[in-house]
Amino acid sequence: MTMPGDTTTVPRPAPPGAGSVSLRDVAVRFRGKQRDVTALSGIDLDVRDGEFTAIVGPSGCGKSTLLKLVAGLLGPSSGEVLLGGERVRGPRHDIGYVFQRAALLEWRSARRNILLQAEMRRMPAQDARRRVDELIEMTGLTGFEDALPHELSGGMQQRVALCRALLHRPPVLLMDEPFGALDALTREQMNTELNRIWRETGTTVLLVTHSISEACYLADRVVVMSPRPGTITETIEVGLPAERDYTATMGRPEFRDATTRIRELLGAVTAPLE
Ligand SMILES: Nc1ncnc2c1ncn2[C@@H]1O[C@H](COP(=O)(O)OP(=O)(O)OP(=O)(O)O)[C@@H](O)[C@H]1O
Numbered sequence: 001m002t003m004p005g006d007t008t009t010v011p012r013p014a015p016p017g018a019g020s021v022s023l024r025d026v027a028v029r030f031r032g033k034q035r036d037v038t039a040l041s042g043i044d045l046d047v048r049d050g051e052f053t054a055i056v057g058p059s060g061c062g063k064s065t066l067l068k069l070v071a072g073l074l075g076p077s078s079g080e081v082l083l084g085g086e087r088v089r090g091p092r093h094d095i096g097y098v099f100q101r102a103a104l105l106e107w108r109s110a111r112r113n114i115l116l117q118a119e120m121r122r123m124p125a126q127d128a129r130r131r132v133d134e135l136i137e138m139t140g141l142t143g144f145e146d147a148l149p150h151e152l153s154g155g156m157q158q159r160v161a162l163c164r165a166l167l168h169r170p171p172v173l174l175m176d177e178p179f180g181a182l183d184a185l186t187r188e189q190m191n192t193e194l195n196r197i198w199r200e201t202g203t204t205v206l207l208v209t210h211s212i213s214e215a216c217y218l219a220d221r222v223v224v225m226s227p228r229p230g231t232i233t234e235t236i237e238v239g240l241p242a243e244r245d246y247t248a249t250m251g252r253p254e255f256r257d258a259t260t261r262i263r264e265l266l267g268a269v270t271a272p273l274e
Pocket residue numbers: 030031032037038039058059060061062063064065066228
């Protein structure tokens with residue numbers, strides 16, 4: 001994510017601790033014409049540098065609002081938000097953000113969509129090209145560098161969006177239902193890739209998802225939220241090793257325990273959601 005006037009030139013690996021995220025007694029209230037909405041209330045959350053945290057909860061409980069607070073796109077009505085130990089006071093240029101839809105420019109190739117991030121940051125062209133090559137290889141897009149978005153599958157488009165978000169080596173990657181529009185098999189594949197990319201980059205990840213199994217497969221911890229006003233009902237430690245084989249993970253007791261507990265908390269005990 002970049003704002004006009006950003007003069008960052010050379011991306012460097014983030015210093016230790018840069019990826020820690022803290023929310024302290026955070027509330028967000030929106031003023032409406034008809035009524036005010038309290039989206040979040042009493043949110044306390046500490047995410048360690050490099051940790052993978054998933055956020056699940058009913059629609060409208062404030063998950064996207066929470067990510068926007070961390071990105072500095074929105075200020076809390078009360079409480080404080082810290083990134084790398086520093087209070088977030090405005091839009092953060094150093095983070096990565098991936099949305100549900102890839103939001104690619106239709107007239108630019110995959111490579112040039114990724115390079116957009118570099119152009120906005122005025123990164124030296126050679127560094128940027130090297131980094132794009134690295135990311136294209138890491139995400140399995142080799143051979144599709146020159147394809148236009150409409151020539152790519154939904155999964156490939158999300159990979160391009162992921163590359164763009166990772167180009168500047170962000171200490172924190174925010175993902176808001178990034179795989180919601182994909183078919184089940186592509187989603188599994190993207191989950192496996194995201195697990196590997198997270199291990200390789202060491203970036204802190206905050207992932208909002210409606211899929212309980214996706215949350216438990218990917219995350220160290222899963223934050224379960226209540227209906228609006230969103231509060232944290234419980235935080236579940238998944239307790240699986242960082243490197244996860246998809247099929248083997250599904251059969252592990254830690255995975256079953258975590259998914260069962262989350263279903264109970266969300267009141268979905270009768271039918272598995274996914
Ligand atoms: N800019 C805004 N102005 C007014 N109300 C807002 C604004 N943004 C969000 N809200 C309200 O805040 C609440 C939380 O919204 P948010 O988008 O964070 O929910 P969510 O958990 O991401 O939902 P979903 O799972 O459907 O994406 C909702 O009631 C929404 O209507």
